[in-house]
Amino acid sequence: MSFEMWAEKYRPKTLDEMVNQKEIVERLKSFVKAKNVPHCIFAGPPGTGKTTAALCLARDLYGEAYREHIMELNASDERGIDVVRETVKTFARVRSIGEVPFKIMILDEADNMTADAQQALRRTMERYTETCRFILCANYSGKIIEPIQSRCAPFRFTYLPREEHDKYLRYIAENEGVKLLDEGLDAIYEVCGGDLRRAINTLQAAASLGKPVDAKIVYSIAGRANPADVQKMIETAMKGDFLEARKQLREMIQKYGVAGSDIIRQIHTEIFRAEIPEPWKIKLADIVGEIDYRLVEGADEEVQLSALLARLVEAAYEIKSARKG
Amino acid sequence: MYQPWTVKYKPKTLKEIVGNREAIEKFVNWVKSWEKSPPAKRAAFLYGPPGVGKTVTVEALANDFKMELVEKNASDYRTEEAVKRFAGLASQYGSLFGTRRIILFDELDGLTGTADKGGVKAITDIIKTAQCPIVLIANNAFDPRFAVLRNYCLLIEFKKPSATEVLKRLKAICLKEGIAAEENALKFIAQRSEGDIRSAVTDLQALAQGKKRLTYDDVSWLGYRDRQETIFTVLRMILYGKTCEGAKRAVNMADVDVDMLFEWIYENVPAHLTDPHDLARAMDALSMADVYRGRIRSTQDWSFVRYVIDFMTAGVAMARVNTKTSGWTPFQFPKRIQALSRSKEERAMQLEIGHKIKRRCHISATRASKEVLPYLRIIFKNNVEVASGIAKWLDLSPEMIEYIAENKEKAEAIKQAAGLKPS
Numbered sequence: 001m002s003f004e005m006w007a008e009k010y011r012p013k014t015l016d017e018m019v020n021q022k023e024i025v026e027r028l029k030s031f032v033k034a035k036n037v038p039h040c041i042f043a044g045p046p047g048t049g050k051t052t053a054a055l056c057l058a059r060d061l062y063g064e065a066y067r068e069h070i071m072e073l074n075a076s077d078e079r080g081i082d083v084v085r086e087t088v089k090t091f092a093r094v095r096s097i098g099e100v101p102f103k104i105m106i107l108d109e110a111d112n113m114t115a116d117a118q119q120a121l122r123r124t125m126e127r128y129t130e131t132c133r134f135i136l137c138a139n140y141s142g143k144i145i146e147p148i149q150s151r152c153a154p155f156r157f158t159y160l161p162r163e164e165h166d167k168y169l170r171y172i173a174e175n176e177g178v179k180l181l182d183e184g185l186d187a188i189y190e191v192c193g194g195d196l197r198r199a200i201n202t203l204q205a206a207a208s209l210g211k212p213v214d215a216k217i218v219y220s221i222a223g224r225a226n227p228a229d230v231q232k233m234i235e236t237a238m239k240g241d242f243l244e245a246r247k248q249l250r251e252m253i254q255k256y257g258v259a260g261s262d263i264i265r266q267i268h269t270e271i272f273r274a275e276i277p278e279p280w281k282i283k284l285a286d287i288v289g290e291i292d293y294r295l296v297e298g299a300d301e302e303v304q305l306s307a308l309l310a311r312l313v314e315a316a317y318e319i320k321s322a323r324k325g
Numbered sequence: 326m327y328q329p330w331t332v333k334y335k336p337k338t339l340k341e342i343v344g345n346r347e348a349i350e351k352f353v354n355w356v357k358s359w360e361k362s363p364p365a366k367r368a369a370f371l372y373g374p375p376g377v378g379k380t381v382t383v384e385a386l387a388n389d390f391k392m393e394l395v396e397k398n399a400s401d402y403r404t405e406e407a408v409k410r411f412a413g414l415a416s417q418y419g420s421l422f423g424t425r426r427i428i429l430f431d432e433l434d435g436l437t438g439t440a441d442k443g444g445v446k447a448i449t450d451i452i453k454t455a456q457c458p459i460v461l462i463a464n465n466a467f468d469p470r471f472a473v474l475r476n477y478c479l480l481i482e483f484k485k486p487s488a489t490e491v492l493k494r495l496k497a498i499c500l501k502e503g504i505a506a507e508e509n510a511l512k513f514i515a516q517r518s519e520g521d522i523r524s525a526v527t528d529l530q531a532l533a534q535g536k537k538r539l540t541y542d543d544v545s546w547l548g549y550r551d552r553q554e555t556i557f558t559v560l561r562m563i564l565y566g567k568t569c570e571g572a573k574r575a576v577n578m579a580d581v582d583v584d585m586l587f588e589w590i591y592e593n594v595p596a597h598l599t600d601p602h603d604l605a606r607a608m609d610a611l612s613m614a615d616v617y618r619g620r621i622r623s624t625q626d627w628s629f630v631r632y633v634i635d636f637m638t639a640g641v642a643m644a645r646v647n648t649k650t651s652g653w654t655p656f657q658f659p660k661r662i663q664a665l666s667r668s669k670e671e672r673a674m675q676l677e678i679g680h681k682i683k684r685r686c687h688i689s690a691t692r693a694s695k696e697v698l699p700y701l702r703i704i705f706k707n708n709v710e711v712a713s714g715i716a717k718w719l720d721l722s723p724e725m726i727e728y729i730a731e732n733k734e735k736a737e738a739i740k741q742a743a744g745l746k747p748s
Contacts, residue, residue, distance in 0.1 A: 003680075003710075003711060003713070003714020003715055003717065003718055004685075004714070004715060004718040005685065005686060005697070005718075005719075007686065007697075008685055008686050008687075041527060046696075051687045051688075052687075055687065060442075063338045072687065073690075074683065074689035074690070074691075075689070076689035076690075076691040076692055077683070077690050077691055108687070108688075108689060109689050109692070178346075198696070201696075201700040202696060202700070204700065204704065205703040205704055205707075206698040208703065208704040208707040208708035208711050208712075209707050209708070210707070210708065221700075221703055240601070242595050242604060243595050243596070248597070250541075250661065254672075255671060258695070291612070294615075294616050294619075297616060297619050297620075297623075299612070299615045299616050299618070299619040300615050300618070300619075302403065302661065303611060303612060303615040304612055304615065306608060306709060307605075307608040307609055307611065307612035309606050309608075310601075310604050310605040310607075310608035310609070311608075311609070313604060313605065314601040314602055314603050314604070316601075317601040317602075318601075323524035
């Protein structure tokens with residue numbers, strides 16, 4: 001077994017190595033051939049190869065020394081307008097020396113940029129098109145402002161098909177000398193839903209136990225690696241234990257730094273999956289929406305979400321009494 | 326084994342005593358004056374507020390001067406007979422083995438009225454003919470009961486040491502206990518003690534024992550301890566209030582600010598409003614109070630605070646419809662405050678590790694700390710070899726390894742395998 005993160009070790013280096021997103025890869029290859037790249041938006045769920053595609057494109061275009069011609073910026077870490085004004089501009093305006101007359105700026109997780117920063121980015125993109133091309137990677141292209149979208153070629157990344165997913169994980173397992181059972185592979189796909197980075201991380205963590213990777217190991221790892229156990233918290237509240245549910249909420253927010261907006265989105269999904277009378281689902285959706293709005297207004301996450309938990313406790317109590325009566 | 330730090334760090338020598346240099350010097354000179362012959366005043370009366378080091382001074386002096394200390398406290402000399410029983414001790418300067426002797430009557434305030442009649446007089450009689458130094462200790466030397474006794478004593482006043490002096494002592498203790506304490510935190514404890522070193526050291530132990538670090542956040546809530554009675558009354562007025570007016574009035578009584586009062590209510594609502602409907606109503610009121618806090622922040626218009634107060638007091642009071650008021654439920658200190666300061670550090674560490682991952686893995690530090698770190702935890706727990714390899718690959722610091730491994734021995738093994746010297 002090797003001593004690095006496998007998700008990195010097995011990241012494709014060139015466009016030829018990319019196993020999925022065939023159509024996208026073909027188009028990117030044509031950019032390389034023409035030695036011209038437009039501004040791009042790579043949109044799609046996590047772990048589908050957006051960053052990888054951008055890096056492969058750069059390597060194919062510039063060769064091994066590609067690092068000198070690109071810059072990677074993570075909007076989640078540096079989402080403010082100042083970064084666009086300073087860092088991006090400084091990089092974008094200096095002309096590249098070499099065969100390809102422009103540089104590439106990879107803006108990862110661009111949907112996390114503030115609207116102001118995006119406006120600033122729009123002007124920068126326009127002004128320095130000659131010297132710099134932008135590739136914006138995002139989970140939701142809807143969070144990118146229209147004027148930027150209209151300047152970019154859109155690429156929609158989708159989850160890996162099952163057989164590509166299986167082939168890739170089997171290849172890694174074999175290479176690393178790990179025994180990956182079929183049921184383990186099924187479990188990984190079920191838990192990670194085609195997010196290849198998560199799948200590989202799960203495989204590596206499972207392999208660290210030094211045993212054949214079966215379904216049981218995969219599930220236990222997925223459980224431990226996923227702190228935002230919203231489903232469990234809802235169950236606790238529906239059982240009527242408000243204090244315990246609030247404790248779980250506090251742990252999620254404070255210890256693991258899970259964002260309130262993520263938690264409420266998951267609560268919203270879970271409510272429609274829950275085993276409660278149909279009319280209640282829409283009643284609860286109303287409450288969730290109201291709390292969501294209060295959160296957006298900038299209120300305290302724990303206070304707001306625990307108010308929501310109290311409403312869940314109440315709802316469960318009413319449903320129960322209605323069934324009895 | 327549990328040992329009070331007031332005992333563990335009790336000064337053994339005069340040099341270690343905090344403050345009161347003048348008083349100590351006066352006392353030392355008086356004891357030295359016994360070398361030739363008994364001085365005019367054969368007793369020294371040390372007085373001053375509790376916890377400033379009176380008894381400790383006598384004990385340290387006996388230690389420094391290699392004298393035999395005969396210590397008596399209130400229960401030993403309540404009556405004339407009881408005192409006379411050890412009068413003999415006072416008649417000789419030296420003991421059987423040649424060491425000089427010093428007699429201490431501590432806690433003289435403990436003598437009360439008629440029951441201890443004669444005790445003070447007996448002590449006075451002993452002093453008159455004493456052949457060895459006698460020391461009396463009380464908080465108040467000017468109690469009328471000591472009027473006659475005072476004439477035979479050298480009065481030495483012990484004052485409260487300054488906050489700076491207390492701070493120095495606390496620092497020294499932290500150093501010995503291996504606690505990295507924020508200056509602010511220790512200052513807070515020192516100031517709060519108002520010169521009572523004993524209580525300062527007790528507080529320090531309660532807050533810091535077993536910890537490696539002590540931050541201001543860890544101690545700041547102490548300030549509320551003294552006011553607990555008031556806050557309990559205030560909470561009762563809100564959580565069990567019958568009228569809006571009454572619940573709202575509680576705010577004026579509270580000597581904590583609105584945000585802190587909010588935390589107290591937020592912590593205690595669930596235990597005191599157990600009916601699901603009441604609880605939902607009360608939590609919604611708090612949610613609305615919080616919304617108005619947000620509006621104050623965004624508009625900077627503080628007049629909105631009246632709505633914050635309406636919801637968090639009257640709103641919560643009116644939520645009680647079904648929950649019975651019978652039974653007694655204790656109030657809890659807001660846990661969220663303490664948890665928050667702890668997790669602040671933890672999140673900073675997670676982000677630092679996130680940045681290490683980012684350098685290698687083309688993923689933002691924020692996401693790495695959420696999506697990659699959990700897997701690292703599992704690997705670090707299960708496989709020292711792989712963990713050490715990854716630790717090297719990511720260039721993790723020893724502290725980071727300790728944090729991820731969540732286990733000291735594991736962390737040491739990983740550090741060793743990674744070629745990082747155990748720190």
